[in-house]
Amino acid sequence: MNFVESKNSKNNEILKKEKELPRLGMHSFHRYYGKLIPAIPSVFIKEFTKEGDLIFDPFSGSGTTAVEALAHNRNFVGFEINPLSRQIAYIKTRKLNPEILAEYNNKIINLIETKNYEVNENDLPYLLNRDHWFKDFVQHDLIVLKKAIDDFFSKEKCSSDYKLFYYMVISAILKNVSNADTRHVFPGISKRMRALEAAGKIHIDVFASFKRAIKKRAQDYAIYENICADANLILADSTNADIDDLKGRVDLIVTNPPYISSVRYIETLKLEMYWMKYITNTKEYSELAHKMLGNDKLSKQEYQELEYTNYSEINEIIDTMKNIDMKSAKIIGEFFNQIEKVIEKMSLVLKSGARAVIKISDSKIKKMKIETGRLMTLISENYGFKLEDVFLDEINNNSRSLTTARNTYSDIITHDYIIIWEKE
Ligand SMILES: C[S@@+](CC[C@H](N)C(=O)[O-])C[C@H]1O[C@@H](n2cnc3c(N)ncnc32)[C@H](O)[C@@H]1O
Structure with a gap:
C-alpha cells in the first residue's frame, strides 16, 4: 500500500468542477450533520457507472448518495442504523408526484x-x-x-x-x-x-x-419525473446486515462512514427523534447510541477489557492509547473491528473491477492522531481491494456545519480524504 495523497489527481479535478454545479434542492429536505457534499456521489456515479447500475452505501444517513444515484437513474441500496435517518433518506427517494x-x-x-x-x-x-x-x-x-x-x-x-x-x-x-x-x-x-x-x-x-x-x-x-431506477433504504446495522441478495451485484460504493467517537451524531437529532417518536424513552436512546459505529458512550465496566484487531499497526495504537486513556483504547479497537466487518461486506457485494469511494477524516483522540483512512485501506487489502487514488478534499461551505461539530466534539479534522479502492 502506498497511501500518499495525490497532488494532481484527475478525480480531484473532476470533483472540483462538479462542485461548481448547482446542487439539487432535494438535498435540503432535512438538516443532517455529517452529510456528504452531493458533488462527491454525483461525479463518481457519472464517472464509474451507467444508467441502471446499482450503487451501495453502507452508511446511508440522510441519503445523499441515494438521491444522487436516483437522480442519475441508477438503482440504490443502503443500510442505516438510525430509524429517523433511514426515514429521511427514504422519503427523499420516493418518486412522489x-x-x-x-x-x-x-x-x-x-x-x-x-x-x-x-x-x-x-x-x-x-x-x-x-x-x-x-x-x-x-x-x-x-x-x-x-x-x-x-x-x-x-x-x-x-x-x-x-x-x-x-x-x-x-x-x-x-x-x-x-x-x-x-x-x-x-x-x-x-x-x-x-x-x-x-x-x-x-x-x-x-x-x-x-x-x-x-x-x-x-x-x-x-x-x-423520468426516472425508472429505484432506491432501497434498509434499516440495518451494516456490521451484521444480511447481504446475500447483493453479493457481486454492486457497481459502485460511495460512502462516508462515521468517525471514531462520533456517537454524538445521534444527539444532533435528539429533538426530532423524540418528537417523531422514533425514540420513546432514554433507554431506547442509549441502546441505539451503543449500536452505532464509533460509539463513545461506554460504561467503565465496558472498557476494562480491550479489543485488539488483526492488524499489528492498529494494536500498537491501542497499546499506546491504553496508557493514556483506557476508554479511548477500547473505542479504537472496537471501531476498527466493526469497520473491518463492513469492509468485508463491501467487498462481497461489489463486482470485480468496481470501485468504492470513501470520504473519511483522520481523528485526533487524546491528542493522538489516528489515520483512519490509511488504516481502513490497510484492512481493505485483506479483502481484495487495491488503492487506486487518494486525495485531500478541500473543505468548503457545504461542510462547514460538520466541521463545527467535529471541532466542538471529537477532535476530528486534520484531513478530509477521498479514497478510491478498486475491487480486484
Ligand atoms: C457520516 S454519516 C453518513 C451521512 C450520509 N452520507 C449523508 O449524506 O447523509 C454516518 C451514518 O452512519 C450511520 N451508522 C452508524 N453506525 C452504523 C451501523 N452500524 N450501521 C449502519 N449505519 C450506521 C449513522 O447513523 C450516520 O447516519
Missing part, C-alpha cells in the same frame, strides 16, 4: 386553517424537559399539524408515502420552531437565543414554516 403534492398541500392547509383540532396532554410525545425545548403554543401547533395530516389521509385513498412526506416535513421544521439555536449543531439554548428572546426578536410561526416547507419540497420531486 409534485402536482399531487401541490393539491394535497392546499387541502391540508385548508384543514389547518378551518378546523379546530383539540390538543390534549396525551397527544404530546415524551421528551425530557419538553417545555424547555418548545413553547406551549408551538407544541400545540405541531400537534395540530399532525392531526390535520391524519385527518386528511383518513379520508383520501392514497399511498402512505404521501402521508409520510408530511410527517417528515414536521421533522424537518422542528428545530426551526424549537427554542434551540439552529446555528448550533447540538440542541441547546444559547446566549444568543436568550438575548433575542429578551429583545422580543423571536417570531415563531409553526403553520407558516410548515406551509413554506411543504411548498418548496413538493417542487423538489420534479427531478424524478
Whole structure:
C-alpha cells in the first residue's frame, strides 16, 4: 500500500468542477450533520457507472448518495442504523408526484386553517424537559399539524408515502420552531437565543414554516419525473446486515462512514427523534447510541477489557492509547473491528473491477492522531481491494456545519480524504 495523497489527481479535478454545479434542492429536505457534499456521489456515479447500475452505501444517513444515484437513474441500496435517518433518506427517494403534492398541500392547509383540532396532554410525545425545548403554543401547533395530516389521509385513498412526506416535513421544521439555536449543531439554548428572546426578536410561526416547507419540497420531486431506477433504504446495522441478495451485484460504493467517537451524531437529532417518536424513552436512546459505529458512550465496566484487531499497526495504537486513556483504547479497537466487518461486506457485494469511494477524516483522540483512512485501506487489502487514488478534499461551505461539530466534539479534522479502492 502506498497511501500518499495525490497532488494532481484527475478525480480531484473532476470533483472540483462538479462542485461548481448547482446542487439539487432535494438535498435540503432535512438538516443532517455529517452529510456528504452531493458533488462527491454525483461525479463518481457519472464517472464509474451507467444508467441502471446499482450503487451501495453502507452508511446511508440522510441519503445523499441515494438521491444522487436516483437522480442519475441508477438503482440504490443502503443500510442505516438510525430509524429517523433511514426515514429521511427514504422519503427523499420516493418518486412522489409534485402536482399531487401541490393539491394535497392546499387541502391540508385548508384543514389547518378551518378546523379546530383539540390538543390534549396525551397527544404530546415524551421528551425530557419538553417545555424547555418548545413553547406551549408551538407544541400545540405541531400537534395540530399532525392531526390535520391524519385527518386528511383518513379520508383520501392514497399511498402512505404521501402521508409520510408530511410527517417528515414536521421533522424537518422542528428545530426551526424549537427554542434551540439552529446555528448550533447540538440542541441547546444559547446566549444568543436568550438575548433575542429578551429583545422580543423571536417570531415563531409553526403553520407558516410548515406551509413554506411543504411548498418548496413538493417542487423538489420534479427531478424524478423520468426516472425508472429505484432506491432501497434498509434499516440495518451494516456490521451484521444480511447481504446475500447483493453479493457481486454492486457497481459502485460511495460512502462516508462515521468517525471514531462520533456517537454524538445521534444527539444532533435528539429533538426530532423524540418528537417523531422514533425514540420513546432514554433507554431506547442509549441502546441505539451503543449500536452505532464509533460509539463513545461506554460504561467503565465496558472498557476494562480491550479489543485488539488483526492488524499489528492498529494494536500498537491501542497499546499506546491504553496508557493514556483506557476508554479511548477500547473505542479504537472496537471501531476498527466493526469497520473491518463492513469492509468485508463491501467487498462481497461489489463486482470485480468496481470501485468504492470513501470520504473519511483522520481523528485526533487524546491528542493522538489516528489515520483512519490509511488504516481502513490497510484492512481493505485483506479483502481484495487495491488503492487506486487518494486525495485531500478541500473543505468548503457545504461542510462547514460538520466541521463545527467535529471541532466542538471529537477532535476530528486534520484531513478530509477521498479514497478510491478498486475491487480486484
Ligand atoms: C457520516 S454519516 C453518513 C451521512 C450520509 N452520507 C449523508 O449524506 O447523509 C454516518 C451514518 O452512519 C450511520 N451508522 C452508524 N453506525 C452504523 C451501523 N452500524 N450501521 C449502519 N449505519 C450506521 C449513522 O447513523 C450516520 O447516519
